[in-house]
Amino acid sequence: MSDRRLAFIYSPEMEVLSYPPDCPFKTQRTGLTRQRLRSFGLLGCEGRREVAAREAALEELRAFHTDRYLEALDRASRGDLTVEGLHMGLGGEDTPVFKDLLAYGRWAAGGALRASDVLLGGEADVVFDLWGGFHHAFPEHAGGFCYVNDVVLACQRCVAAGRRVAYLDVDAHHGDGVQAAFYDRSEVLTLSMHESGKTLYPWGGAETEIGEGRGLGHNVNVPLPAGTYDDAFLRAFDRVVMPLLRAYGPDLLVVELGMDTLAGDPLTHLMLSNNAHVDLMTRLLGLSRPMLVAGGGGYHVENTVRGWALAWRTCCGEEEDHDLSLGLGGVMLGSTEWAGGLRDPVRPVTPEQRRAVDAELETSLETLVRLVFPHHGLGEAGQAGKAPGGAGPGGAAPKG
Ligand SMILES: [Zn+2]
Structure with a gap:
């Protein structure tokens, strides 16, 4: 148990x-x-409350999206898909046109903005907004099931409130829309750990894309080879992401916690178990910063639900699985493969898998250390140097 205050964005309208x-x-x-x-x-009790989302106004969406794109979304929702809409990515296999398209985007954006306000107002320490995480949406382009980029809007809201924001995207897909939004800015440090663009949509997110202008060194991509397993993922996080988070010293974290990194996801090729997410969340909580957790991808529904529930439980400070031998309120778990609780069993890693992942990953990490660390005053081992920057607030112990 911890006294951390959690909020869960939920509205029956959605x-x-x-x-x-x-x-x-x-x-x-x-x-x-x-x-x-x-x-x-674990929800609906003292310190773990539900907070209603709201439908964002079109005006609020204009903070990131263009008028003609919003007009195209509105028309498409009404069944009117124009040539202009097609050019904006609407109507593709991964961007179907459907009646609730704009309403869903507005509610997702409203949820993210509400979550941001809860954190900015100090009403909670961690907010889960699992409806959101639409990181592939651009100002005037839809992609990968994403139409309205709620996470960009949330980051913008926090920056406008004077906060220094770190955005960490651990969805299996590269967070290309968020990268584009802040590529030349330093108020948001964007970090994306994702399956390599060599094997997965959106086919980019290389380690050499490190931002430009004032944003140079503030866009960080950690491409993960297909087959990446828990220890390799955590090694990459500890080697590159954690030192950068410490050095940057954000006031607030926005995390896109897509669960399509889990082994068994039908759309991707990473091999994580949800035990990695416990370790990830534990490290992030250790930074003691307000945290918005957006949902994102996850196409094996039961695995995604268990992963998110486990991440929430980690934030609650509770470790043990409940006794599920009697099922949940009379309803047995949907998963017949593993009914032992929220945690996955430890996944074995084959020597071939290790060989395929480790060398490629190490090369990427070395490149990141060389290209990005100097912009944050970090030495090769991730320790804070003299200038510029140094360890940020809460940074304390450098990690070797
Ligand atoms: Zn994804």
């Missing part, structure tokens, strides 16, 4: 909005996670 039935993006994941948490007694 339950009725959904993508087309044949689309892999399943909006019911948030409601299922909520049910799971409530059945564990």
Whole structure:
């Protein structure tokens, strides 16, 4: 148990909005996670409350998106897909046109803005907004099930409130829309750990894309080879991401916690277990900064729900799995493979997998250390140097 105050963004209005039935993006994941948490007694109690989302005004979406794009989204929602809309990416296989398209985007954006306000107002220490995380949306382009970029809007809101923001994206896909939004700015440090663009959409996110102008060194991509396993993921996090977070010293963290990194996801090729997310969240909580956790991807619904519920439980400071031998409130777990609780079993790693992942990953990490660390006053081992910067607030012990 901890006295950390958690909030979970939830509105029944969002339950009725959904993508087309044949689309892999399943909006019911948030409601299922909520049910799971409530059945564990981890939500809806002292210090772990639900907070209602709201539908963002179109005006609020204009902070990132253009008028003609919003007009195209509105028309497409009404079944009017124009040539201009097609050029903006609407109507593709991963960007279907459907009735709730704009409404969903507005609610997701409203949820992210509400989550930001809860953190900025000091009403909670960690806010989960699992409806959101649409990191592939650009000012005038949709992509990868994303139409309205709620996480960019959340970062912008926090920057406007004078906060220094670190955005960490651990979805299997590169956070290209967020990268583009802040590529030449230093008020947001964007870090994306994702399956390499050699094997996965959106085919970019190389370690050499490090920002430009004032943002030079403030865009960090950690491409993970297909087959990346828990220890390799955490090694990359500890070697590159953690020293940068410490050096940057953010006031606030925005995390895109896509669960499509888990082994068994039908769209990706990473091999994480959700135990990695426990270790990840524990490290992030150790920074003692307000944290917004957005949902993002995750196309194996049951694994995604368990991963998110486990991440929430980690934030609650609770470690042990409950006794599930009797099922949950009379309903047995959906997963027949593993009914031992929220945690996955430890996944074995084959020597071939290790060989395939380790060498390529090490090369990327070395490149990042060489290209990015100097911009943050970090030495090769990730220790704070003399100038510029040095260890940020809460940075304390350098990590070797
Ligand atoms: Zn994804």
